[in-house]
Amino acid sequence: EAVRATRLAVATNTNLGIILLAGPLLCAAQMTGGALHDNLDAVLRAMSMDDTRAVFEAIVAAAPGGLGEAANDVRQEPKVHLLEAMREAGDRDMIARQYVTGFGDVFGVGLAALEAALARGEDGMWPTVFAYMAFLAGFPDSHVVRNHGAETANQARQEALAVQAALHASDDDASRIRLLMGLDRRLKADNVNPGTSADLTVATLLVHTLGVQLA
Structure with a gap:
């Protein structure tokens, strides 16, 4: 239902990764x-x-054939448990990988970066930025790989690594924002959208918020 509502609102699969990550966390x-x-x-x-x-139907509604085009085509009646389907896709899709690792990257990479930023006194948007950069610099973005190939995804990751290091080396907000805007312009110039890193960042923020509320 969430995917259908998104389609009606914006005619794209903007929220698919967020839905797949947020659902189990909220449960x-x-x-x-x-x-x-x-x-x-x-x-x-x-x-x-x-x-x-239900997950297969959601993926088809958002982007037919997106998960498991090889062994487990989402356009067909599922033959395996969801975790098995995610395991088959996990080596090429970071969202699927979270299902088979217990959201290991969300907790171990994103949340760790967010909490480290908070611990050293970062405020405002910066803890979120550092969580996002941890994903963008840490892994080739799955969405970029699917749309542009592994080479472009690795190039984006290398750029992100340099920007991440520069962000850590600076405590001036204006300088940091220039670094981010420069990276954003370069990515947009090549029509590169690291959407999976963004989805994982949203899941990280949700985990952090839930952790605070449930503490």
């Missing part, structure tokens, strides 16, 4: 007792074939 947050990460593992293990079917 885990509704469980009583236990840590969010532990509850998330329980949610992922408990997913049924009905959940698999």
